[in-house]
Amino acid sequence: MAHMHLTTFVMPLGYHRNSWCRPGSRAEEVPGLGFLSDIARMAEEAKLDALFFGDVAHATSTLRGDTMMNGFYEPMTTLAALAARTERIGLIGTLSTSLYEPYNVARLLSSLDHLSGGRAGWNIVTSADGYRNFGIEAAPEPEERYRRSEEFVRVVEELWDSWSDDAVIVDRAERRWLDPERLRRIDFEGDYFRVEGPLNMPRSPQGRPVLVQAGSSGPGMRLGSAVANIIYTAQPDLQQAVEFSARMKALAAEQGREPGEVKVIPGIVPVVADSQAEADEIAAELSSFLDVEQGRLQIAGDLQADLSDLELDEPIPAERFASIGTLSSRQGIYRRKSVEQGLSLRELIYDRARSTGHQWVAGTAETVADRMQQWFEAGACDGFNLNSPYNPDGFERICTKLVPELQNRGLFRSEYTGVTLRDHLGLPRPANRFGGAADAERAR
Numbered sequence: 001m002a003h004m005h006l007t008t009f010v011m012p013l014g015y016h017r018n019s020w021c022r023p024g025s026r027a028e029e030v031p032g033l034g035f036l037s038d039i040a041r042m043a044e045e046a047k048l049d050a051l052f053f054g055d056v057a058h059a060t061s062t063l064r065g066d067t068m069m070n071g072f073y074e075p076m077t078t079l080a081a082l083a084a085r086t087e088r089i090g091l092i093g094t095l096s097t098s099l100y101e102p103y104n105v106a107r108l109l110s111s112l113d114h115l116s117g118g119r120a121g122w123n124i125v126t127s128a129d130g131y132r133n134f135g136i137e138a139a140p141e142p143e144e145r146y147r148r149s150e151e152f153v154r155v156v157e158e159l160w161d162s163w164s165d166d167a168v169i170v171d172r173a174e175r176r177w178l179d180p181e182r183l184r185r186i187d188f189e190g191d192y193f194r195v196e197g198p199l200n201m202p203r204s205p206q207g208r209p210v211l212v213q214a215g216s217s218g219p220g221m222r223l224g225s226a227v228a229n230i231i232y233t234a235q236p237d238l239q240q241a242v243e244f245s246a247r248m249k250a251l252a253a254e255q256g257r258e259p260g261e262v263k264v265i266p267g268i269v270p271v272v273a274d275s276q277a278e279a280d281e282i283a284a285e286l287s288s289f290l291d292v293e294q295g296r297l298q299i300a301g302d303l304q305a306d307l308s309d310l311e312l313d314e315p316i317p318a319e320r321f322a323s324i325g326t327l328s329s330r331q332g333i334y335r336r337k338s339v340e341q342g343l344s345l346r347e348l349i350y351d352r353a354r355s356t357g358h359q360w361v362a363g364t365a366e367t368v369a370d371r372m373q374q375w376f377e378a379g380a381c382d383g384f385n386l387n388s389p390y391n392p393d394g395f396e397r398i399c400t401k402l403v404p405e406l407q408n409r410g411l412f413r414s415e416y417t418g419v420t421l422r423d424h425l426g427l428p429r430p431a432n433r434f435g436g437a438a439d440a441e442r443a444r
């Protein structure tokens, strides 16, 4: 039976809003390395495919009291530190194509891939916010951001291939470390970037670090299906998840890719306990930390709408949402919950606080595993991105109770069988698009 892929979205202050208020959360230690290393070690002992760090380059949500999605751990420096404290687990970090340059990004990821022995992955995002930190007044429209992103990824991939695999020769007699004939200036000229190249470091162990993408809108899915190996997505509903996965794989096939090269990995927020009653108790405790008015501000921020006049026990009226065609995928989930399912503003605040639109489940390891198995076997996904509701205990329970249950069912590996992130994902090392003797040899 095929195995699930399991990664974890590392939120050191916990995925459930304000879960850091729980005694024992080690919230004082954020953003230090010691606490994070403990999380990384737990994940590696559970044999997860990868640690995943999101990133935002602004403090807007933090100023609204939302510490969940924060920039406290800059992904590349953090993952480099964790590379030294782990051996096998993949290391996926987010860098925005709106706020970086392709040459920097190619270097950062290539360096991480070298330092970690082939464990690097890049979550490609476009940014809707944070521009003023870079002296830019307003964010471009989504279509424009994704066009830049598509070109950005092309440049980065060419830079990663700009050294042939056999360019480093270490010829002591001739005193030549590399053969410059085996490097290529890429001389890229596009609508957004002009990049000379080559990169200033050798092709990395994975050839190209793993590409990850999480857009669920039209342009987001176009980019993901064209380039990504992992698609992250928020899918609270089984049937819609099945349809999303099928659509993503069909789009990949249309672009000449093998559907198996594209792993669809929705998020899940599991509260795991020894009994249903204990799980419900923990869930109630987590909810008790919420500040409802702070939650109102956070949802207003997500929807970019003023909600200050609304009654807490009424649903958000449909007209407060952006028009259907312009909703982001996450706004679409909140709209469905409010307008179609009739959740009141208060209920939506609690729901968002625990799940941010992802699937949320509280139960024993067996009941949570039942749900995951059901989704996996229904074709809704190739695995899950585990969002730990609270740290470190909530994550420890995921690693020591839930993952072993999945292993016992034959749904997840018990040992790493390879060394690179591509190995964990069952993906081949890509050939160098510019060819080269080493590739020719590998192909024989």
Ligand SMILES: Cc1cc2nc3c(=O)[nH]c(=O)nc-3n(C[C@H](O)[C@H](O)[C@H](O)COP(=O)(O)O)c2cc1C
Residues within 6 Å of the ligand: 009, 053, 054, 055, 056, 094, 124, 125, 126, 127, 128, 213, 214, 215, 216, 217, 218, 219, 220, 221, 232, 233, 234, 267, 327, 328, 329, 330, 385
């Ligand atoms: C699991 C997951 C993680 C994400 N992580 C980030 C992130 O770290 N930084 C960011 O700017 N956007 C992040 N996003 C947002 C997506 O990259 C994308 O911008 C968002 O889904 C809106 O795009 P869409 O309208 O195409 O869906 C994440 C989305 C998901 C589902």
